[in-house]
Amino acid sequence: MKIAYLLSAPVLAVSLAVSLCMTSVQAKTPDDQLIVGMSMNNLLSLDPAAATGNDVTEINVNLYDTLVELDPANTSKLLPGLAERWTVSPDGKSITFNIRKGVKFQSGNVLTAEDAAWSLQRVLKINLALASSWKAYGFTAQNVEKQIRATDPNTLVIDLPEPTDPKLVLYTLGSSVSAIILDKKKVLENEKNGDLGAAWLTTNAAGSGPFILNEWRAKDVLLMTRFDGYWRGPAKLRRVIMRHMTESQSLRLMIDRGDIDVATGMSVPDIEAMKTNPNVAVQAVKRGNVYYVAMSVKDPRFADKRVRQAIRDLIDYDGINKTVMPNYGLYHQRPVQMGLPATLPDPGYKLNVPAAKKLLTEAGFPNGFKTTIRVLSDAPFINIATNLQATLSLGGIEASVVSGTGNQVYGAMRDRNFEIIVGRGGGGAEPHPHSSLRSLVYNPDNADAAKLTNFQGWRTSFISPEINALIEKAEVETDEKKQLAMYQEVQKLYDTQVGAIIPVSQMVDTVVLTKNVKGYVGHPSATTRLREVSKAK
Structure with a gap:
C-alpha cells in the first residue's frame, strides 16, 4: 500500500514524492527530508503520560x-x-x-x-x-x-x-x-x-519542540514538519517521515537503494552486510537495559540458592555474547549498567558444567529436573533461550522453550507465574546506580498482594532485607564516596546471595544510516533529537 493512499491532502504531495523515490534503483530522498524505516508495532499512544517504549520517546522529544x-x-x-x-x-x-x-x-x-x-x-x-x-x-x-x-x-x-x-x-x-x-x-x-x-493526545501533540506533528497512522506512517518558530531556531530539516517497516531485508534493500535514510530494527546478518557498504554508516547506541535470565523464587527449586547458582553456572556467557549478541548487546554481568563509577568489573561467570552438577546434587537433584523457559519469539531473546536450553541439558535440566508475545511472557512474570524467563529490563535511562537496582534488585514487599509489578525483583520473588536496606541508605547518602561504596557493596551481596535475575549482556541498539546523513547522534536514553540533523547535498 502506498503512503499517499493513507495520508490527507496537505501531505499528499510529500507522500507521492517518497513513493516515486522508491521506483528508482538510484533513488535519493529529498535533501531537506529525513525518511526513517522503523517498527511501529509498540507505538500505541503518543500521550507522554501513557506512552511507553523507546520508539515513542524518540518521536516525542522532537515534538x-x-x-x-x-x-x-x-x-x-x-x-x-x-x-x-x-x-x-x-x-x-x-x-x-x-x-x-x-x-x-x-x-x-x-x-x-x-x-x-x-x-x-x-x-x-x-x-x-x-x-x-x-x-x-x-x-x-x-x-x-x-x-x-x-x-x-x-x-x-x-x-x-x-x-x-x-x-x-x-x-x-x-x-x-x-x-x-x-x-x-x-x-x-x-x-x-x-x-x-x-484521548486527544493519543494521536495529537501540543508541544514546543522543533517539529510539528502533521499525521500519524498507526502501523503505517508518521509525519513531522519543521516548526519555524522554535525557540532554538528552526531545525535544519524541513520534514521527517517515519515509515512502519518490520522486515529486515526490506529495510536493508531500501537503505541500500537510498529509499530511506535511517533504518532501525535490522537483523544481525543484515547489519553485518551493511557494514561492508561504503554508502552507509552503522551506529551502535549503548542502552542502560540488560538482557537477563530470571528465575522465580516462588518455585521451591529456585528458592534454593544452590540451584540458582547452578543455573548461573550453566549459562554460556561467552558463546551467547559472541554468536547471538553482536549488534544487540555487550558482555555484561552486573545489575548496574556499565560505564558508571559505581559499577564493579564483571564477576567473570563462565559455563561450568561440573560445578553446576555438583550444586544440583547437593540440592537434591542429581539427575536434574524439568522446567520451562518463557521468552519472546523475537531475536535475540529466542536465540538466547535456545542456547540456554542446550547448556541446561548439559547439567541434566530438561527445559522446554515457550515463546510468545510481550503480554504472554512479561504478563506471566508480572503475575509471578513462571519458572525461567529470558528477558530484558532495568531502569537504564537514568545514569545512576539506583535506577538499575530499583528495577532489577529492590523488592520492598514480597507479598503477592503488594503487586509491585514495576519492580522486576518483586516479580521474581527474590528478596534480601540486607540489600534493600543498603539500596535505601545509598539513595539518600550525600557523601559521594560513601554512596559509591554502598552501591558497590550491593553488587557484591547480590553476587554472593545469587540474585534471581542474572545479567548476560547490556543492550545495544544498532542504527544504519546513509552516509549523507549528518549530525545524527543516537542517545543512550532513547531521547535522540533530530533538530541538528542535516543531509549533505
Whole structure:
C-alpha cells in the first residue's frame, strides 16, 4: 500500500514524492527530508503520560521539550532545556528551575512554569505506566499539586516528598517521556469527560519542540514538519517521515537503494552486510537495559540458592555474547549498567558444567529436573533461550522453550507465574546506580498482594532485607564516596546471595544510516533529537 493512499491532502504531495523515490534503483530522498524505516508495532499512544517504549520517546522529544536534557556523549552531564538554570537546596529536598522566557508553543501560546507544573502533575493524576518513576520518589496524585508548583510564570519548584538523591530526579526529568512539557491551554481545549486530554493526545501533540506533528497512522506512517518558530531556531530539516517497516531485508534493500535514510530494527546478518557498504554508516547506541535470565523464587527449586547458582553456572556467557549478541548487546554481568563509577568489573561467570552438577546434587537433584523457559519469539531473546536450553541439558535440566508475545511472557512474570524467563529490563535511562537496582534488585514487599509489578525483583520473588536496606541508605547518602561504596557493596551481596535475575549482556541498539546523513547522534536514553540533523547535498 502506498503512503499517499493513507495520508490527507496537505501531505499528499510529500507522500507521492517518497513513493516515486522508491521506483528508482538510484533513488535519493529529498535533501531537506529525513525518511526513517522503523517498527511501529509498540507505538500505541503518543500521550507522554501513557506512552511507553523507546520508539515513542524518540518521536516525542522532537515534538516537545523537557526542562533539562542529558548530554548524549556523557549522560551524567545535564544540559539546559526549557530551564535555563536550576538549583538544589542545601538539604537536597527541593529543586528550583528558572524557566526560559520568550518560548512559545506551536499553538502560539506562551510557555510558562505553570505549563511545566501542570504537565508533571498530570502524569500522576492519570496514573498510568509513566507515573512509576515519580511514585518511586514519593509523589502521588494527592500530593503532587503541593509538591510541584509554579511560584511565578518563570519559576518552577519541585519539593521532594521523600528523601532521595536529587540527581535521580534531574536525570528522570532529562530522560523520561513523562517529563515532557505540554501546552496546558491547548490540551484542556481538547479535554473530554475530565480525561485531561488523554484521548486527544493519543494521536495529537501540543508541544514546543522543533517539529510539528502533521499525521500519524498507526502501523503505517508518521509525519513531522519543521516548526519555524522554535525557540532554538528552526531545525535544519524541513520534514521527517517515519515509515512502519518490520522486515529486515526490506529495510536493508531500501537503505541500500537510498529509499530511506535511517533504518532501525535490522537483523544481525543484515547489519553485518551493511557494514561492508561504503554508502552507509552503522551506529551502535549503548542502552542502560540488560538482557537477563530470571528465575522465580516462588518455585521451591529456585528458592534454593544452590540451584540458582547452578543455573548461573550453566549459562554460556561467552558463546551467547559472541554468536547471538553482536549488534544487540555487550558482555555484561552486573545489575548496574556499565560505564558508571559505581559499577564493579564483571564477576567473570563462565559455563561450568561440573560445578553446576555438583550444586544440583547437593540440592537434591542429581539427575536434574524439568522446567520451562518463557521468552519472546523475537531475536535475540529466542536465540538466547535456545542456547540456554542446550547448556541446561548439559547439567541434566530438561527445559522446554515457550515463546510468545510481550503480554504472554512479561504478563506471566508480572503475575509471578513462571519458572525461567529470558528477558530484558532495568531502569537504564537514568545514569545512576539506583535506577538499575530499583528495577532489577529492590523488592520492598514480597507479598503477592503488594503487586509491585514495576519492580522486576518483586516479580521474581527474590528478596534480601540486607540489600534493600543498603539500596535505601545509598539513595539518600550525600557523601559521594560513601554512596559509591554502598552501591558497590550491593553488587557484591547480590553476587554472593545469587540474585534471581542474572545479567548476560547490556543492550545495544544498532542504527544504519546513509552516509549523507549528518549530525545524527543516537542517545543512550532513547531521547535522540533530530533538530541538528542535516543531509549533505
